[in-house]
Amino acid sequence: MLHKTKGVVLRSVKYGDTSLIVSIFTELFGLQSYIINGVRSFTAKQPARANHFQPATFLEMVVYHDDKKNLQRIKEFRISILYKDIYRNVHKNAVALFMIELIQKSLKQPESNIDLYEFTEASFVQLDQASPAITANFPLYFCLHLANYFGFNIQDNYDDAHQILDLLEGRFTRDYPLHSHYLEGEMSEISFQLLGIRDTDELEQFSLGRQQRQILTDAYIHYYGYHQPEFGTMRTIGVLQMLYK
Secondary structure, three states: OEEEEEEEEEEEEEEOOOEEEEEEEEOOOEEEEEEEOOOOOOOOOOOOOHHHHOOOOEEEEEEEOOOOOOEEEEEEEEEOOOOOOOOOOHHHHHHHHHHHHHHHHHOOOOOOOHHHHHHHHHHHHHHHHOOHHHHHHHHHHHHHHHHHHHOOOOOOOOEOOEOEEEOOOOEEEOOOOOOOOEEOHHHHHHHHHHHOOOOHHHHHHOOOOHHHHHHHHHHHHHHHHHHOOOOOOOOOHHHHHHHHO
């Protein structure tokens, strides 16, 4: 059957001489794989359209969908969000690829999650429009708030008596845990403040240094690893750390 759905490209791999196999997080069906024939070929009548399937591209599609198949097909597609800055700004592009990898590593099942899709789409639009200060803090915001949609969000119970962020428990505690996976002091307080953000424009208020961002990013990525089996390592985090310098 044919269905209209939106989606964001997570990954594409060359297949044969002219085709691609593309992993797309769709609004209707969750994570899906599609084979797209002929998009790498170029003719006078039909230019190559492989650039439609680079990571972080948002598409409107008409797709064939069969729950029994692992590889689906796309009948029609067009770019739905035209970025002004993400593909030409090296900092925003690095953040966008980090976000894409984090989503890809967290999505495990081909199940619809419309709330997650809407959060993802809104986040990329906000990143595209962001100032340099907001862009620098965007990975921290995205890590913390994305976790809400996978069921292991950090509780925002920080107060005078609970100032230690236990990354295994996902909450602020009174006493130091019996392991080393925690944040304390300034790093814990900043995490609580980031959890309370409801508008990404608020990220402009966080004047963080390179070392602070690096410590927090590493801690949040480890948090994902603690709560998701087979999460593995993030390839794009190295690029972010270079930009933090």
